[in-house]
Amino acid sequence: MGDVVYLYGLVKSADVEKLGNLTYSTFQSGNITAVYSIEDSKEFGFDAFKSNLKNMAWVEEKVIKHNQLLSDLAFVVTVLPVKFGAVYTSLKAMQATLISSQELFNEQLERVNNGLEWGFKLSYSNELLTTYLMHNDDEVKHHNELSLNGTSGQRFLAKKKIDTVIKAAIKREVNLLRNSIYEYSLQHSKNHKILPNTSKELSTKGWINVLNLALFIGRGEHKQIMLFIEGEIKEANDCGFRMELTGPWPAYNFVADE
Amino acid sequence: MNEHENLLFEEYDPEDDKILLSEVLDKLLNTGVTINGDLILGIADMDLLYCGIRVLLTSVDKLREESKGE
Numbered sequence: 001m002g003d004v005v006y007l008y009g010l011v012k013s014a015d016v017e018k019l020g021n022l023t024y025s026t027f028q029s030g031n032i033t034a035v036y037s038i039e040d041s042k043e044f045g046f047d048a049f050k051s052n053l054k055n056m057a058w059v060e061e062k063v064i065k066h067n068q069l070l071s072d073l074a075f076v077v078t079v080l081p082v083k084f085g086a087v088y089t090s091l092k093a094m095q096a097t098l099i100s101s102q103e104l105f106n107e108q109l110e111r112v113n114n115g116l117e118w119g120f121k122l123s124y125s126n127e128l129l130t131t132y133l134m135h136n137d138d139e140v141k142h143h144n145e146l147s148l149n150g151t152s153g154q155r156f157l158a159k160k161k162i163d164t165v166i167k168a169a170i171k172r173e174v175n176l177l178r179n180s181i182y183e184y185s186l187q188h189s190k191n192h193k194i195l196p197n198t199s200k201e202l203s204t205k206g207w208i209n210v211l212n213l214a215l216f217i218g219r220g221e222h223k224q225i226m227l228f229i230e231g232e233i234k235e236a237n238d239c240g241f242r243m244e245l246t247g248p249w250p251a252y253n254f255v256a257d258e
Numbered sequence: 259m260n261e262h263e264n265l266l267f268e269e270y271d272p273e274d275d276k277i278l279l280s281e282v283l284d285k286l287l288n289t290g291v292t293i294n295g296d297l298i299l300g301i302a303d304m305d306l307l308y309c310g311i312r313v314l315l316t317s318v319d320k321l322r323e324e325s326k327g328e
Contacts, residue, residue, distance in 0.1 A: 059283075
């Protein structure tokens with residue numbers, strides 16, 4: 001069995017010299033250069049590849065390698081990240097695709113030129129946020145106080161109403177923080193995408209994801225936005241919120257499909 | 259050290275457990291450029307197989323998250 005060609009991403013041919021010593025191969029086709037590696041068809045041939053995709057440990061290893069290589073490239077030049085699993089039978093087959101879609105790839109490279117992707121997630125814990133509000137929100141504090149120490153009538157009414165008051169206070173706090181971060185991020189990024197919130201099955205027990213953003217930020221322009229978010233994180237952590245900031249990533253979410 | 263190396267050391271830690279495998283997989287399976295041509299596995303084949311990976315991953319991540327939360 002022969003070897004196959006695994007394609008990671010595309011860069012501008014004019015940028016190739018910026019990459020320095022390469023641990024991977026490049027193939028130039030006009031002003032587009034493909035970054036690829038030669039892989040054994042015993043691993044990436046039709047049957048082997050299909051079977052390996054059912055092996056989570058194998059997928060994990062390959063996906064991490066793919067992402068690492070693209071991230072290393074993205075630190076230096078603009079890269080068009082290719083989806084996992086673009087394996088060609090030969091260099092000739094890959095070249096044919098590069099030639100036929102050259103215009104589209106050029107357009108996409110321009111779209112993500114000189115920027116990187118950052119990920120941001122905001123979640124809250126119902127239990128922790130409720131505890132925080134019990135001590136810090138005037139309305140919740142008032143109702144809680146009445147439900148414990150009011151007259152019997154006040155206790156009855158306050159107990160009946162406290163859940164609604166807490167729910168409204170949680171909604172208010174979540175919206176306030178979510179909107180503040182969202183508005184700020186929008187102002188300071190070149191582009192953004194609101195991604196689906198992490199499903200409850202994927203969330204840590206009790207944490208509810210309320211904002212999942214992908215931000216496309218110009219190189220060197222990330223610091224201001226990171227400082228703002230870090231400031232918000234410090235404050236929010238004590239209140240029952242959790243924020244996750246990841247990146248920089250290649251601009252995965254900002255390139256369109258062919 | 260250039261600007262990007264700076265950025266790498268300040269903000270990016272590959273060992274950071276916040277970067278869950280699910281996030282990397284999600285990006286590489288659902289985003290990025292889809293390329294056609296004479297591929298070993300066509301796009302339709304890959305999409306089908308990715309569905310299987312996602313189901314598998316949901317279970318793995320759930321277990322990881324739960325064990326962290328305990």
